[in-house]
Structures are given as structure tokens and as C-alpha cells.
Amino acid sequence: xxxxxxxxxxxxxxxxxxxxxxxxxxxxxxxxxxxxxxxxxxxxxxxxxxxxxxxxxxxxxxxxxxxxxxxxxxxxxxxxxxxxxxxxxxxxxxxxxxxxxxxxxxxxxxxxxxxxxxxxxxxxxxxxxxxxxxxxxxxxxxxxxxxxxxxxxxxxxxxxxxxxxxxxxxxxxxxxxxxxxxxxxxxxxxxxxxxxxxxxxxxxxxxxxxxxxxxxxxxxxxxxxxxxxxxxxxxxxxxxxxxxxxxxxxxxxxxxxxxxxxxxxxxxxxxxxxxxxxxxxxxxxxxxxxxxxxxxxxxxxxxxxxxxxxxxxxxxxxxxxxxxxxxxxxxxxxxxxxxxxxxxxxxxxxxxxxxxxxxxxxxxxxxxxxxxxxxxxxxxxxxxxxxxxxxxxxxxxxxxxxxxxxxxxxxxxxxxxxxxxxxxxxxxxxxxxxxxxxxxxxxxxxxxxxxxxxxxxxxxxxxxxxx
Numbered sequence: 032x033x034x035x036x037x038x039x040x041x042x043x044x045x046x047x048x049x050x051x052x053x054x055x056x057x058x059x060x061x062x063x064x065x066x067x068x069x070x071x072x073x074x075x076x077x078x079x080x081x082x083x084x085x086x087x088x089x090x091x092x093x094x095x096x097x098x099x100x101x102x103x104x105x106x107x108x109x110x111x112x113x114x115x116x117x118x119x120x121x122x123x124x125x126x127x128x129x130x131x132x133x134x135x136x137x138x139x140x141x142x143x144x145x146x147x148x149x150x151x152x153x154x155x156x157x158x159x160x161x162x163x164x165x166x167x168x169x170x171x172x173x174x175x176x177x178x179x180x181x182x183x184x185x186x187x188x189x190x191x192x193x194x195x196x197x198x199x200x201x202x203x204x205x206x207x208x209x210x211x212x213x214x215x216x217x218x219x220x221x222x223x224x225x226x227x228x229x230x231x232x233x234x235x236x237x238x239x240x241x242x243x244x245x246x247x248x249x250x251x252x253x254x255x256x257x258x259x260x261x262x263x264x265x266x267x268x269x270x271x272x273x274x275x276x277x278x279x280x281x282x283x284x285x286x287x288x289x290x291x292x293x294x295x296x297x298x299x300x301x302x303x304x305x306x307x308x309x310x311x312x313x314x315x316x317x318x319x320x321x322x323x324x325x326x327x328x329x330x331x332x333x334x335x336x337x338x339x340x341x342x343x344x345x346x347x348x349x350x351x352x353x354x355x356x357x358x359x360x361x362x363x364x365x366x367x368x369x370x371x372x373x374x375x376x377x378x379x380x381x382x383x384x385x386x387x388x389x390x391x392x393x394x395x396x397x398x399x400x401x402x403x404x405x406x407x408x409x410x411x412x413x414x415x416x417x418x419x420x421x422x423x424x425x426x427x428x429x430x431x432x433x434x435x436x437x438x439x440x441x442x443x444x445x446x447x448x449x450x451x452x453x454x455x456x457x458x459x460x461x462x463x464x465x466x467x468x469x470x471x472x473x474x475x476x477x478x479x480x481x482x483x484x485x486x487x488x489x490x491x492x493x494x495x496x497x498x
Contacts, residue, residue, distance in 0.1 A: 038222075039215040046211035047204050054200040065192065069185045070147060073158055077178040078145070080114065083107045084176050085164040088118070092167050101127050113181030115157070118164075121172035135177050137161060150179070158182045221246045225257055237265035270437060278439065282323075285316040326455040330438065333462030340380035340466055342490050347409050347418060348374035350385055354392050355407075366402035373409035375416040378490030379467055387463040388418065390456040391482050395422035398480070411488060415469075419483040427475035435473055436461040460484075 036044075087103045090096075100118070104127050108114060117135040118127040128135065130152075138148045138161040150157050159179030166174065221241070228239055240261060246254040296309045332338055348371065355369045362369050369392075377384075395405045399422035408419045427435070431442045439454045464471045469486035 039212055039219055042215040043208050043212035046215075047208040050207040051200070051204045054203055058196045058200055062189070062192070062196070066185075066189065069182070069189075070158070073180045073182065073185075074145065074147060074160075076114070077159065077180055080108070080116065080178055081162055081164070081176060084116065084118065084178075088164045088166045088174060088176075090167065091171075094168060094171075096168075097126060115159070115179040115181075117177040119175045119177075121174065126174065135159075135179060137175065137177060140175075149182075152179075156182050156186055218247065221250050221254065225254070228257075237261060237268055273437070273439075278327075282320070285320050289313055289316050323455070326459060330455065330458055330462060333459075333466065338383070338462060338466040340383055340490070342378050343381055344376055345379045345381050345384055346374070346376050347384075347388075347416060350381075350388060351392075351407050351409065351418070354385070354389055357389075358392055358396055362396050362405070365396075365399070367396060367399055368404045369396075369407070370404060371407045371409070375409050375411045375488070377416045377486055377488050379486060380463075383463045383466065384486075387460040387484065388420075390460045391418075391420040391484070394456060394482070395420050395480075398422060398424045400424050400478075414488050415485050416488050417483055417485045419481050421479055421481040423478055424480060426478055427473075427480055429475075432473055432475065436471070 084104065084107070087100065087107065091100065104116065104118075108116060108129065115129050115135060116127065117125070117130065119125055119137075136148075136150055138146070138159065140161050140163060145160050145162070147158050147160055150159070157179045159177060161175055161177045163173040164176045224241065228241065231239070240258045241254045243251060243254055243258075292309055292312055296306065301309075329338075351371045355371060358369060392405070392407070399405055403423040406419075406421045408417075408421075410417050410419075427442055431440075434440045435442075436457045438458045441454060461471050464484055464486065467486045467490065469484060471482065471484050473480065473482050475481070
């Protein structure tokens with residue numbers, strides 16, 4: 032398959048065609064101007080001779096004076112090679128003519144303006160016109176005066192001029208093609224830089240950026256978008272790398288526990304009760320692995336847009352009350368008070384929304400200081416329902432807040448996950464909220480951390496895109 036022409040070649044071709052059209056049009060106008068100039072020169076020459084002829088004819092007093100006309104006209108035409116003059120009486124009788132062979136044609140006379148007519152004589156190109164001239168001879172009608180001038184030297188000049196224009200235009204178009212190709216290639220250098228940089232992109236080389244100050248204004252938006260794409264790719268690769276490391280770390284702990292317990296059990300013969308205890312311990316690790324895999328599959332479905340809520344009316348206050356009742360025993364052990372305020376009803380997926388709220392409440396109970404209060408506030412404003420879960424505990428540094436919803440992210444890397452789960456709860460919560468067309472945010476200051484979910488009351492923001 033033949034490769035298409037380069038952009039520089041296309042631009043050079045277009046510029047060359049445009050230059051050819053412009054140069055050809057300019058040459059045509061120049062040619063017309065030169066030809067009109069020659070016509071005006073010839074007309075001025077013949078008009079002058081017509082005035083002399085009319086003056087000479089006006090001095091004729093009788094038919095006998097016609098015999099002297101040839102001498103007077105010959106003197107008037109001295110030094111004008113190529114100029115022919117013919118004078119005829121109204122009856123058609125030839126009174127005077129400079130042509131010794133042949134007869135000059137008679138051209139129509141226009142009283143309004145002088146019209147030039149072309150004709151050929153003995154291979155020569157002639158141009159002339161006819162006019163009337165009066166005499167002082169009594170009863171003599173106006174005579175027809177016909178003048179012609181040889182224009183062969185004009186034709187020769189125009190032919191040479193045509194050849195010169197042809198070569199000038201051809202060489203000019205060629206020069207435009209070469210120069211436009213060079214200029215186009217240099218102007219398109221930023222695009223080649225983008226292509227070169229794109230060819231060098233890999234997981235280990237995502238920190239390069241196009242220098243915007245070296246990019247032409249027309250390509251500034253493209254360069255900005257390309258840099259923004261590289262920024263997103265770099266962030267995605269960093270998250271993927273961190274995710275892979277965290278996933279390996281999270282899987283290593285339960286697998287290591289299972290391997291160690293199995294090796295210890297097999298190190299010597301044990302009683303059935305001891306084997307049963309080892310199996311129960313292994314079962315806990317298997318369940319942890321199962322929950323982690325299930326959560327990962329859930330997030331994978333969310334990443335691919337496969338989380339489709341089953342829309343129904345959900346009373347947020349009733350859901351929160353049910354969750355408070357569920358977490359009450361755990362909260363009581365630490366002296367925590369769970370309080371809910373406000374109410375709202377939204378269109379949402381009942382099970383998905385309950386899971387999101389349960390994750391937030393579980394997180395708040397786990398990290399709240401003992402003998403404190405966990406507050407859940409439900410509000411509705413401008414068609415958006417919000418659920419804010421606040422707990423009193425350690426303030427989360429601001430640098431960690433944007434990444435709290437990343438998978439396996441932990442504020443304190445030294446903590447283990449044995450009592451905290453796999454670290455996917457907040458990531459799942461964000462996916463659920465996004466599937467409902469809402470958003471989730473977190474603020475932490477002065478010992479109080481608040482997670483807030485906002486979803487449309489009617490569920491339209493999430494329902495309409497899926498049609």
C-alpha cells in the first residue's frame with residue numbers, strides 16, 4: 032500500500048499551485064496592459080496622421096488641387112516606416128495610397144469612437160481604422176481616410192515577452208515549491224518533536240515534556256494537550272506501579288501465614304484437635320484472600336463501567352439507622368456514640384448504597400478515639416442529597432487526603448491490615464458513588480475527619496448516560 036504524501040509535501044504542492052495561479056494571473060494582466068499600451072501607441076500615431084490628412088484635405092479648394100495631394104501627403108509621411116495611408120472619394124475612386132501592391136481594406140466607421148481592426152498583408156500583421164475627412168471643394172462629399180500600421184514588431188516583442196514570462200513563472204513556481212517545502216518542514220518541526228517524544232515513551236520515560244515556549248502559537252493547544260496526556264499517563268503508571276506493589280504485599284502476608292502454618296503443622300505428628308485448629312486458622316486467611324479477590328473484581332467492573340445500579344427509592348435515614356444498629360456492639364465496646372441527624376430519599380441501588388455507607392461508618396468507628404461521637408448528617412440541597420460521616424480521631428495530614436481513595440493506600444505504612452481489611456473499602460465507595468453520578472470528598476482538621484457523599488436525589492445524573 033502506497034504511503035500518503037507528507038504534510039510538508041502537501042503544503043509545498045498547495046503553495047506551488049497557489050503561486051502558479053497568482054503568477055499566471057499577474058502575467059495575463061501584464062500582457063493585456065502591454066498589448067493595450069501598443070494599441071494606444073499605434074492609435075496615437077495614426078490619429079496624428081489622420082489630423083495631418085484632414086488638414087491637407089481641408090486646404091483643397093478645387094478638383095485640380097487633388098493632383099498636389101500626393102506630394103503633400105508623401106512629405107507628411109516621411110520617416111514613418113510601416114504606416115500605410117489610403118484616401119478615397121465618396122464614389123470609391125482612389126485619390127491617394129501608399130500601397131503599391133494590393134488594396135487596403137475598408138473598415139466600418141463608428142461615429143462615436145475609433146475602432147482598430149487587424150488584417151494581414153504579404154505576411155505582415157497590420158492594424159488600422161477608417162475615418163471621414165471633409166474638403167473645401169464645393170459639392171465634394173467627405174472622403175474616406177484609411178490608415179494602417181505594421182504591428183509585426185509588437186507581435187515579436189509579445190512573443191519574446193511570453194517566453195520570458197513562461198520561464199520566469201516556471202522558475203518562480205519551482206523556487207516557491209523548494210522554499211515552501213523547507214519552510215513547511217521547519218514549521219512542522221514541533222510535530223516531529225511530538226512524534227519523536229511519543230516514540231520514546233515507556234514506563235520508565237514519562238517525565239519528558241514539550242517546551243511550550245518553542246512551540247508555534249498554532250500548535251500551542253496540541254502541545255499542552257500532549258503534555259497533559261503525558262502527565263495523566265505518568266500518574267496512571269505510578270498508581271499502577273504502587274497498586275502492583277501493594278497487591279503483592281497484601282497477598283504475601285496471608286500466603287506467608289498459610290505456608291508457615293502448614294510447614295509447622297507438618298514438622299511433626301499432631302493430634303486431630305491441633306490439625307483442626309490449623310485448618311481453622313488457614314480458613315481465616317482463605318476468607319481474607321477471597322474478600323480481597325472479590326473486592327478487586329468489583330473494582331475491575333467499576334473501572335470498565337459495568338456497575339449498573341438497579342434504581343429504586345432508598346430512604347437514607349432508614350439505611351443509616353440499620354447500619355448504626357449493626358455497628359452498635361462494636362462501638363459500645365470502645366465507648367463510642369453513633370448519632371444520625373436529617374433524612375432524605377433518593378433513587379439509587381439499595382445494596383450498592385448500603386455498602387458505600389457501611390464502608391464509611393466502619394472506617395469512622397475503626398479510627399475514632401474512644402468515648403467519642405461518630406456523627407452522620409443527612410441533608411438535601413438543590414436536588415442533591417449528602418451524607419457526611421464525622422469522627423474524632425487523629426488528624427490526617429493534607430498530603431494524604433487526595434490519595435485516601437486509592438487502592439491499598441495507607442496513611443501510616445507501618446500499620447498492618449490484619450484488623451483493617453484489604454484497604455479497598457474507600458476505593459469501592461468512590462466507585463459506587465461515581466456509578467450513581469455523585470462525588471465523595473474528605474476533610475480532616477483539628478482532630479475531626481469527615482467523609483461526605485453527594486448523590487442526585489432523582490438519580491438522573493447516573494441514569495441518563497446509560498439511556
